[in-house]
Amino acid sequence: MTTDSTYTYQQIARAIEHLTTHYREQPSLSELAEKANLSEFHFQRLFTEWAGVSPKKFSQYLTLEHAKTRLRNGAPLIDAAYDAGLSGTGRLHDLFVTIEGVTPGQFKQAGSGITLTYAVFDSPFGQYVLGAINATTVGRKIALLHFLHEDDNPETILTAAWPEASLSYDSDLLQPFANQIFPASDNTVSGQAPQPLSVLLRGSAFQLKVWEALLKIPEGQLASYDQIAEFIGQPTASRAVGTAIGSNPVGYLIPCHRVIKKTGLFGGYRWGAERKQAMLGWEAARIDGN
The missing domain is CATH 1.10.10 (Arc Repressor Mutant, subunit A)
Structure with a gap:
């Protein structure tokens, strides 16, 4: 619909x-x-x-020159955000995201009775399916945020990502998550900071390290694949970094859209190049408007 x-x-x-x-x-x-x-x-x-x-x-x-300027200014800000223990420094959508990372084998061992609750929501960048794991071993944690193309089937996407889980549609249960990820207003209630969002990620140790590094890129800033590789202590692994970024299961919250080529070209995006461009321009406009 x-x-x-x-x-x-x-x-x-x-x-x-x-x-x-x-x-x-x-x-x-x-x-x-x-x-x-x-x-x-x-x-x-x-x-x-x-x-x-x-x-x-x-x-x-x-433009290319604007992207290059953001890249030149990005690395020190990544370090500053990391030192402060923050996911970013932007005022508008500075989401506090904590990652719990497990390897596929570790999760399978504790994976009995997994239910993946899901629903489809609107965002400034089109519809997306949001999935949260609800199990006694892990509590309720966001496990998937996947932007939808016109012909996508949400259940097919969810089953491919979490084949062990049984699916349960419940938009009311997930609405508070959706409200925090893409709030209707940029103003926080009573000036309070948002509650941390907990994300459960299943991947290799290398993937988890890359995804965690992405949280250090402040809103409105950019990093290159080479900078991320340097940041995680593997400077020759920029190609592997790109592969890990491309398999990020939690769009926007883990901001893989903020990683571009060192030449300043935006490059591709799992959910469409025009969506990546929309996100970057939208964030830049809000940061510059502060």
Whole structure:
């Protein structure tokens, strides 16, 4: 089922795809509006409501020079965030995420009676399926956040990721998680910091180390695959780092979208290049707007 917010993202994504493909030609507002099937007036308003900045300003965040500047500034901030024990330094969506990592064998040994509760929710970047493990051995922890393409079957995705688990749909149970991951408002209740989100990840020791490193990239900043490899103490493993990033099972919360090529090119993304570009521009707009 396509909701209004999902349709809005789809319209924006078409314009972003055209914008990032043709940014050197500086596409006009009328070109972008045509890609979104909207009038210029409605497109400008819709885009600005979604991104917080105009399409012209947004395009500046997606240029090669802007990406290179973010890369140059990113490494010290990664270290600072790591030293402070924070997942990031951004004000708006600085989610406190704690990882519990287990190897497949370890989880299988303690995996009897696993139930994977799931539901489909909206986000600024389209619909996603959220899954949480609920077992006496681990408590309730987020185990999967997978952005959906048009023809995706959520249950097929969940079963492929957690074949041992039985599935249970319960949007009410997971709604508090969804509210915290993509809050309707940027303001925290009574100025309080968000409660930590606990994530259960199943992967090799190398994958877990890479995924944990991604949490150190502050919102609005970028890191290269080489920088992540250096950060985890394996400077020659940038290709393996890329493979581990590509298999991240928890999109957005573990921000693999903030890792790009050292040349400044954004590169691919498990959930679509235009979604990665949308995330990076959206975060940059919010950071610069603080």
